Amino acid sequence: MADSGSEEIAVIGNTDLTPSESENNLKNTMVEKGTSLLKMMEISVAEAEKRTGKNAVNMQETYTVYLIETRPVDAASEGTNPVPDSLWRRYSEFELLRNYLLVTYPFSVVPPLPEKRAEFVWHKLSADNMDPDFVERRRVGLENFLLRVASHPDLSSDKIFYSFLTEENGWKETVFETGFQAKADSRLKALNATFRVKNPDKRFAEMKHYGDELQSVISQLLRVRARAADRLYGVYKVHGNYGRVFSEWSAIEKEMGDGLQSAGHHMDAYAASVDDILEEEEHYADQLKEYLFYADALRAVCRKHELTQYELEMAAQDLTSKKQQREELATGTIRTFSLKGMTSKLFGQETPEQREAKVKMLETQIEEGEELVKERNTECEEFVKSAWVDIERFKEQKDHDLREALISYAIMQISMCKKGIQVWNNAKECFSKM
Amino acid sequence: MLRLLSQQLRLNERDLHASVFGPGKDSKTDTSTTQTDGSSFNASMQTSPASMINQYKFEEEEEDADTKDIFVTVDNPESHVTAIETYITYRVETKTTRSEFDSSEFEVRRRYQDFLWLKGRLEEAHPTLIVHPLPEKFVMKGMVERFNEDFIETRRRALHKFLNKIAEHPIFSSSEDFKIFLTAGSGELTSHKKQGPGFLSRMGETVKAVAAAVRGVRNRPQEFTDMQEYAEAFSQKISSLDKVTQRIVREQKEYLEELKECGPTYALWSQSEQELAEPLKNVAGCVDNCCKETEEQVKHLNDHLIPVLHEYVLCADTLKAVLRRRDNIQADFEGKTEALATKKADRDADSKVLSLAWDSLVGRSPEEVKQQKQQKLKGEIKEMRDELDKAEDRLEWANNALKTDWTRWQKVMRTDLRSAFIDTAERNVSYYEKCLAVWESFLQSQRTDAEGNGNVDSS
Numbered sequence: 055m056a057d058s059g060s061e062e063i064a065v066i067g068n069t070d071l072t073p074s075e076s077e078n079n080l081k082n083t084m085v086e087k088g089t090s091l092l093k094m095m096e097i098s099v100a101e102a103e104k105r106t107g108k109n110a111v112n113m114q115e116t117y118t119v120y121l122i123e124t125r126p127v128d129a130a131s132e133g134t135n136p137v138p139d140s141l142w143r144r145y146s147e148f149e150l151l152r153n154y155l156l157v158t159y160p161f162s163v164v165p166p167l168p169e170k171r172a173e174f175v176w177h178k179l180s181a182d183n184m185d186p187d188f189v190e191r192r193r194v195g196l197e198n199f200l201l202r203v204a205s206h207p208d209l210s211s212d213k214i215f216y217s218f219l220t221e222e223n224g225w226k227e228t229v230f231e232t233g234f235q236a237k238a239d240s241r242l243k244a245l246n247a248t249f250r251v252k253n254p255d256k257r258f259a260e261m262k263h264y265g266d267e268l269q270s271v272i273s274q275l276l277r278v279r280a281r282a283a284d285r286l287y288g289v290y291k292v293h294g295n296y297g298r299v300f301s302e303w304s305a306i307e308k309e310m311g312d313g314l315q316s317a318g319h320h321m322d323a324y325a326a327s328v329d330d331i332l333e334e335e336e337h338y339a340d341q342l343k344e345y346l347f348y349a350d351a352l353r354a355v356c357r358k359h360e361l362t363q364y365e366l367e368m369a370a371q372d373l374t375s376k377k378q379q380r381e382e383l384a385t386g387t388i389r390t391f392s393l394k395g396m397t398s399k400l401f402g403q404e405t406p407e408q409r410e411a412k413v414k415m416l417e418t419q420i421e422e423g424e425e426l427v428k429e430r431n432t433e434c435e436e437f438v439k440s441a442w443v444d445i446e447r448f449k450e451q452k453d454h455d456l457r458e459a460l461i462s463y464a465i466m467q468i469s470m471c472k473k474g475i476q477v478w479n480n481a482k483e484c485f486s487k488m
Numbered sequence: 489m490l491r492l493l494s495q496q497l498r499l500n501e502r503d504l505h506a507s508v509f510g511p512g513k514d515s516k517t518d519t520s521t522t523q524t525d526g527s528s529f530n531a532s533m534q535t536s537p538a539s540m541i542n543q544y545k546f547e548e549e550e551e552d553a554d555t556k557d558i559f560v561t562v563d564n565p566e567s568h569v570t571a572i573e574t575y576i577t578y579r580v581e582t583k584t585t586r587s588e589f590d591s592s593e594f595e596v597r598r599r600y601q602d603f604l605w606l607k608g609r610l611e612e613a614h615p616t617l618i619v620h621p622l623p624e625k626f627v628m629k630g631m632v633e634r635f636n637e638d639f640i641e642t643r644r645r646a647l648h649k650f651l652n653k654i655a656e657h658p659i660f661s662s663s664e665d666f667k668i669f670l671t672a673g674s675g676e677l678t679s680h681k682k683q684g685p686g687f688l689s690r691m692g693e694t695v696k697a698v699a700a701a702v703r704g705v706r707n708r709p710q711e712f713t714d715m716q717e718y719a720e721a722f723s724q725k726i727s728s729l730d731k732v733t734q735r736i737v738r739e740q741k742e743y744l745e746e747l748k749e750c751g752p753t754y755a756l757w758s759q760s761e762q763e764l765a766e767p768l769k770n771v772a773g774c775v776d777n778c779c780k781e782t783e784e785q786v787k788h789l790n791d792h793l794i795p796v797l798h799e800y801v802l803c804a805d806t807l808k809a810v811l812r813r814r815d816n817i818q819a820d821f822e823g824k825t826e827a828l829a830t831k832k833a834d835r836d837a838d839s840k841v842l843s844l845a846w847d848s849l850v851g852r853s854p855e856e857v858k859q860q861k862q863q864k865l866k867g868e869i870k871e872m873r874d875e876l877d878k879a880e881d882r883l884e885w886a887n888n889a890l891k892t893d894w895t896r897w898q899k900v901m902r903t904d905l906r907s908a909f910i911d912t913a914e915r916n917v918s919y920y921e922k923c924l925a926v927w928e929s930f931l932q933s934q935r936t937d938a939e940g941n942g943n944v945d946s947s
Contacts, residue, residue, distance in 0.1 A: 285743035
């Protein structure tokens with residue numbers, strides 16, 4: 055069983071990972087092990103490839119596909135290394151899976167996908183979706199997504215998810231057959247509920263507010279960080295000019311020549327070192343981005359709560375008004391305005407038989423109404439219960455992951471400082487020989 | 489080197505002899521154009537040959553703090569407002585054990601113009617020696633005001649360096665003008681400034697220099713051509729370094745601007761969090777600390793490396809000017825050599841029929857005329873010969889002075905630039921060490937937290 059140690063990760067797909075790469079994976083995919091699906095299988099997104107084909111409107115297009123590899127856990131630990139099962143999926147299929155999960159598990163904070171388009175770029179990164187660096191980072195992000203879903207207490211046991219991982223053909227049809235698209239709440243309906251709900255659970259209102267703040271502050275942080283990275287790149291690269299000029303200068307000097315020349319090499323090394331430094335920082339940025347998108351998932355759950363609560367309130371309101379109508383009919387007093395009432399006043403009273411029929415209808419409606427309210431109440435309560443459990447789980451995960459991210463950021467800074475110390479000490483030695 | 493030194497000594501004594509005992513060749517009153525360039529002995533050099541020997545032995549003695557016998561500081565800028573202008577004076581303090589100074593401590597106030605005057609005097613007296621540059625009159629970049637604090641401080645530092653370089657120079661430091669600059673009250677200085685070659689003689693010198701430059705030097709020795717090439721190349725390289733360093737400072741400043749926003753963003757985030765609040769606040773603090781360190785580091789670059797590089801950009805120009813002046817001296821010598829040869833040819837040529845015919849017209853006998861002419865030519869030739877000798881001496885003196893000072897300058901340059909770069913490297917190491925400590929303390933705090941909470945930290 056591959057559960058030795060709380061920080062061990064289930065991702066192994068690519069067996070020639072260097073120790074630093076595995077560590078990177080560790081930092082990127084901080085998922086807890088030990089939940090249902092991951093106990094049985096190892097999942098990874100091993101490769102990415104370019105494909106061309108005809109799209110829906112019969113035009114040629116180029117797109118990227120990702121190789122999903124799965125392997126039963128037992129096989130690896132037994133020492134044999136069977137070829138993993140694998141299939142290719144496009145980003146749009148991942149999106150489809152996620153939309154399905156969103157509709158089917160509205161009380162879960164559904165893990166986010168890596169961004170569709172490169173945002174918060176600094177000058178070196180290409181905003182092009184075909185750029186190999188972008189594709190690579192997306193591959194890692196997709197793997198992370200799958201691992202998060204696979205370790206989620208509710209989502210991991212979903213059949214559609216399982217077939218996404220294991221059945222290449224016909225998966226799309228299977229998803230559509232679930233009819234999940236029909237169950238989706240319209241945006242308008244959700245928005246309406248947000249404005250009109252009277253008594254939402256305070257905790258959810260707070261969570262939604264927190265989601266807003268989290269999204270705003272992480273966006274700001276990512277923007278600022280990207281700009282700072284751009285500037286830092288400039289600083290390091292200009293030092294490369296020292297290398298060139300020292301080298302040229304050393305040609306006209308006698309005693310100073312050697313010292314200058316070797317100092318110049320160190321300046322070149324310093325300038326080159328920024329590439330690795332900033333690439334590592336991109337991993338950190340990706341970790342932040344994940345939680346930027348998680349904020350959205352969190353808010354989605356809160357909005358769903360508002361919706362269920364609103365529907366309960368509507369049903370209750372409807373019931374109350376029907377009961378009132380019944381009362382009026384029984385006592386003959388008209389407290390609520392109704393066209394029928396007015397017209398009967400104007401054009402004469404109704405017959406006792408008519409009134410009798412009305413009362414009967416109302417009674418039925420009230421019965422149905424009470425059932426509905428009961429139903430909706432249960433729905434609401436259950437939703438609140440499940441959702442809150444998942445929100446608490448999410449909170450813990452977020453606190454843990456982000457704290458680890460901050461620590462890894464500090465480690466990166468330390469590594470950068472150490473490199474700097476080394477380079478400048480070397481340069482100093484060369485200068486002493488000038 | 490010793491041979492050179494003894495050569496110098498012979499030259500010194502000859503010129504000294506000539507200036508002291510020669511007929512009326514005192515540069516204070518001498519308007520002869522042969523004296524105002526190249527000769528190192530005018531009124532400002534009233535040192536004995538003996539002390540000259542001592543001072544020229546710089547090769548054997550290192551200028552340690554132990555053997556340093558004069559200390560000059562420039563500080564305390566003050567602004568003065570008069571009806572006509574506003575200007576800054578600096579306090580110049582001198583402490584010395586040298587016997588030629590009347591006392592061991594002096595304190596005077598000088599303005600930029602005074603420094604310019606001193607530099608001019610030194611250059612006049614020693615056209616082929618390398619005078620350390622003064623800070624520029626105006627900084628064109630960014631329209632810096634003359635009375636801006638940073639500008640004044642930068643200038644003060646440069647003026648301080650200038651005087652110290654003069655004090656460390658074996659020849660300049662014994663200049664009378666230098667001594668007066670350091671010790672005279674402002675009235676005394678003003679009246680001393682009024683002495684020296686008058687306007688007319690200066691004009692004459694300029695005309696001469698232009699003529700020499702136009703004439704051009706014919707047979708420049710290879711070593712001076714090599715120096716010229718070096719000066720060109722050095723000038724380019726040091727200018728590049730200056731530009732690169734300034735660009736680095738600019739980029740660092742822009743990086744700092746962005747980094748300054750990171751800390752507050754982490755702090756803002758911490759306000760929405762509970763568990764994460766403390767590590768986020770911690771990170772915010774770390775980023776802010778790194779900002780401070782970056783600021784210090786940029787300031788250091790600005791205050792230490794850039795001024796030195798800038799000084800040597802100006803030095804490169806001085807090198808080129810010194811080589812030009814040497815060329816002019818050689819061109820002058822070559823011109824005089826040619827003129828003498830022409831005159832000699834005149835003398836050796838037989839009397840021409842035409843000139844005899846003319847002379848007989850004016851009623852003189854051919855023998856008489858020939859005699860008179862030969863006499864005249866002889867006199868002229870003697871004079872030109874004397875002048876040529878002087879020009880030759882001057883040239884030899886100039887060449888040797890230049891060669892010696894060039895070697896000296898290269899040593900000083902090497903020391904200055906080496907220590908400036910070492911200093912910068914050390915500062916950078918220190919910067920990274922400080923930032924390292926900041927982040928390590930963060931890690932430490934997180935480990936302590938984690939252990940406190942019973943978790944095992946993955947780092």
